[in-house]
Amino acid sequence: MVEFAAAADVDAVFHALADRTRRDVVEKLRGGEASVSALAGQHPMSLAAFVKHLAVLESAGLVLSTKKGRTRWCRLAPAALRPAEEWMRVHGELWSGRLDALERHLEEHP
Structure with missing residues (x-):
């Protein structure tokens, strides 16, 4: 089994990005x-209500805030995306390989 960053880190990133408002904030901050x-x-x-969304993003490490x-x-803080990126990369390779094998099988056995 492939080792990833702490599961809590991956969960926090996916949870933070699961909401449209929070994804909009990340997009704006790009x-x-x-x-x-x-x-x-x-x-x-x-x-x-909006500040609660920011708190979720900050908790996941995706957004940093300072008071001026x-x-x-x-x-x-784009580095916070790395655990989720790694998870998606590994799982994407796994599924891509499986889908390629299925495609070959279907071509061989129409």
């Missing part, structure tokens, strides 16, 4: 640092 208020203003929810004056700024 363009660079943004304030919480600028990010929240793009979503039809209260600031308190009265403004909280967020930025991506």
Whole structure:
């Protein structure tokens, strides 16, 4: 069996990315640092609800935040995606191999 980063790390990343709002935040932060208020203003929810989404992203290590004056700024921490990327790479290879074998079998036995 292939060893991965801690299962909790992989679970946290997939959990964080399972929500559309959080994926939108990650997408917006690909363009660079943004304030919480600028990010929240793009979503039809209260600031308190939006901050809960940010907390999930921060807990997974995907977003880092700092406070400058009265403004909280967020930025991506892409290294946090590595455990999930590795998991997907290994499992993608496994399934790709199995699907290739199935295709060969179906071609040989129409």
